[in-house]
Amino acid sequence: MPKQPEPKKGKPKKSKPLTQRKSGHKNTACRRGKGVYYDEKKRSINISLTPTAIARLEDKAVLQRCSRSEVFERWLRAQTGGCEADDSPGR
Numbered sequence: 001m002p003k004q005p006e007p008k009k010g011k012p013k014k015s016k017p018l019t020q021r022k023s024g025h026k027n028t029a030c031r032r033g034k035g036v037y038y039d040e041k042k043r044s045i046n047i048s049l050t051p052t053a054i055a056r057l058e059d060k061a062v063l064q065r066c067s068r069s070e071v072f073e074r075w076l077r078a079q080t081g082g083c084e085a086d087d088s089p090g091r
Contacts, residue, residue: 042069042073
């Protein structure tokens with residue numbers, strides 16, 4: 001009987017939630033310090049949301065196949081009259 005391979009030691013890899021997986025932005029190169037969809041680099045901020053709002057944000061991100069950050073950015077640009085909101089991918 002052939003030997004069974006030994007199981008790997010350490011923590012098993014967990015599958016990332018759909019909202020944290022790298023999105024496929026075809027025909028656009030990822031460059032550090034350069035925006036993918038917009039002409040400016042994003043900065044990190046912290047916001048506090050209720051669990052209901054977080055769940056809705058994650059649901060929208062999965063449906064739109066983009067990150068939670070991108071869902072929020074598109075929504076904010078649409079609310080404030082940002083012209084790029086209509087030109088962004090996935091709409």
